[in-house]
Amino acid sequence: MVPGPTDVAAIALAFILPAAAMLLLMPGYARFLVARGRTTGDSHKPGGVVVPTPAGPLIMASLVVGEVAAWAFFRSPVPLVLIVVVASVGLIGLYDDLRGLGGVVKPALLAGVGLFVAVAEHLHRGVYSPVLYFPLFTETGTHYIIFALIVVASVPVSANAFNMLDAFNGEISGFTAIVSAALVVAVVLRAYALPGTSLGTVAMAVPLLATSASFYYFNRYPSRIFDGDSGSLSFGAMYVILSIVGGVEIAALVALIPAVVNSYYILSSVRGLVERKRMAARPTFLGDDMKLHASSDAKAPTTLVRMILLGGPLDERALVNRILAITAYAAFLSVVTSVMTWLL
Amino acid sequence: MSGTEKNKETLLAMMGIVTVAWLLILGATYVFFVIVRPLGPELHGANLPSYVTKVTLTLGLGASWFVVMFAISWLYLRAFRSPRTSS
Numbered sequence: 001m002v003p004g005p006t007d008v009a010a011i012a013l014a015f016i017l018p019a020a021a022m023l024l025l026m027p028g029y030a031r032f033l034v035a036r037g038r039t040t041g042d043s044h045k046p047g048g049v050v051v052p053t054p055a056g057p058l059i060m061a062s063l064v065v066g067e068v069a070a071w072a073f074f075r076s077p078v079p080l081v082l083i084v085v086v087a088s089v090g091l092i093g094l095y096d097d098l099r100g101l102g103g104v105v106k107p108a109l110l111a112g113v114g115l116f117v118a119v120a121e122h123l124h125r126g127v128y129s130p131v132l133y134f135p136l137f138t139e140t141g142t143h144y145i146i147f148a149l150i151v152v153a154s155v156p157v158s159a160n161a162f163n164m165l166d167a168f169n170g171e172i173s174g175f176t177a178i179v180s181a182a183l184v185v186a187v188v189l190r191a192y193a194l195p196g197t198s199l200g201t202v203a204m205a206v207p208l209l210a211t212s213a214s215f216y217y218f219n220r221y222p223s224r225i226f227d228g229d230s231g232s233l234s235f236g237a238m239y240v241i242l243s244i245v246g247g248v249e250i251a252a253l254v255a256l257i258p259a260v261v262n263s264y265y266i267l268s269s270v271r272g273l274v275e276r277k278r279m280a281a282r283p284t285f286l287g288d289d290m291k292l293h294a295s296s297d298a299k300a301p302t303t304l305v306r307m308i309l310l311g312g313p314l315d316e317r318a319l320v321n322r323i324l325a326i327t328a329y330a331a332f333l334s335v336v337t338s339v340m341t342w343l344l
Numbered sequence: 345m346s347g348t349e350k351n352k353e354t355l356l357a358m359m360g361i362v363t364v365a366w367l368l369i370l371g372a373t374y375v376f377f378v379i380v381r382p383l384g385p386e387l388h389g390a391n392l393p394s395y396v397t398k399v400t401l402t403l404g405l406g407a408s409w410f411v412v413m414f415a416i417s418w419l420y421l422r423a424f425r426s427p428r429t430s431s
Contacts, residue, residue, distance in 0.1 A: 260365075
């Protein structure tokens with residue numbers, strides 16, 4: 001489908017408004033957090049460096065601004081569903097930032113957000129399509145119950161996968177920006193290939209790219225603000241629900257492979273859902289050379305970072321660049337998957 | 345082998361893991377559409393044995409992804425792990 005002037009204006013505004021909100025408001029918000037004493041130590045730097053946290057509320061606000069812009073143009077209920085998802089998950093994350101939530105309570109609450117999306121589809125058909133489109137082959141049949149179960153499970157899985165990648169300066173913001181760029185390509189190709197598809201899904205997808213890319217400016221090494229669980233969970237939930245309402249689940253899953261592999265290796269090595277702060281041993285440690293080393297402690301979880309550091313110690317910036325290089329490669333495979341799904 | 349070379353090797357190996365994970369998804373897609381899906385009628389119209397067979401095979405495809413990824417991580421750790429002490 002060829003975009004008209006209204007489509008272009010909607011997509012441009014849905015990108016520009018969240019990015020502008022982030023870039024203009026973040027410095028003042030960071031000062032506000034410092035004035036309120038909301039800071040935490042940056043454990044990978046010497047000299048007691050403290051960084052304001054959490055940036056999650058501003059990330060939520062930025063995403064909401066973008067979805068409101070998409071809604072204003074397309075008048076679809078889907079951006080409203082996305083707003084409720086971001087607000088709910090962000091508040092769960094904010095409670096976790098301020099008070100802490102258990103390793104089982106948090107996934108249960110996040111599954112409740114997934115349940116809300118499934119119920120929204122039940123009440124208003126068209127929020128998402130209960131069909132999976134696969135590369136090279138075709139789509140599955142329509143399976144309302146099976147798909148609803150996938151939606152309920154996807155929010156805690158994705159949100160926690162993002163949360164587990166939130167350990168180093170610029171890691172989560174760079175990761176989200178790269179995978180959301182692949183997601184935008186997927187929804188653009190789907191809109192191009194499927195006759196009658198609204199470009200509204202593109203306008204709904206770009207706020208995540210705009211928010212994460214502009215947040216990377218503040219979160220990259222050396223970080224001027226941390227996102228907190230409210231930020232990482234919001235990113236993860238928004239990403240997976242966008243992939244579902246956009247009908248590009250398989251391509252989105254491929255971009256997410258580094259996060260999925262990381263989560264799977266952590267869960268299999270610690271044998272269950274354990275909150276990061278309560279793990280018996282850390283996967284890495286800061287050496288006297290100010291570089292990060294892989295821990296040799298048998299109790300330490302097997303993480304993506306620990307696996308990378310088995311090649312030798314790295315400083316934080318080089319380590320995050322490697323993680324983002326692996327993510328960019330997965331995003332490239334995601335684009336290949338999108339081409340195989342929609343153009344071949 | 346120098347530290348830089350070993351760092352490059354781990355980066356390439358991690359990209360190899362991502363590639364294998366992707367190929368497994370494509371392979372599972374092939375098995376699903378060519379073998380599992382043609383087994384009997386559509387899921388909603390299937391009788392119980394056909395339904396159970398299709399759902400079990402689909403879950404088995406998902407489980408095989410995890411088994412292969414676990415085996416790869418074991419090979420990776422065996423290849424790159426060297427004795428170190430944490431401070």
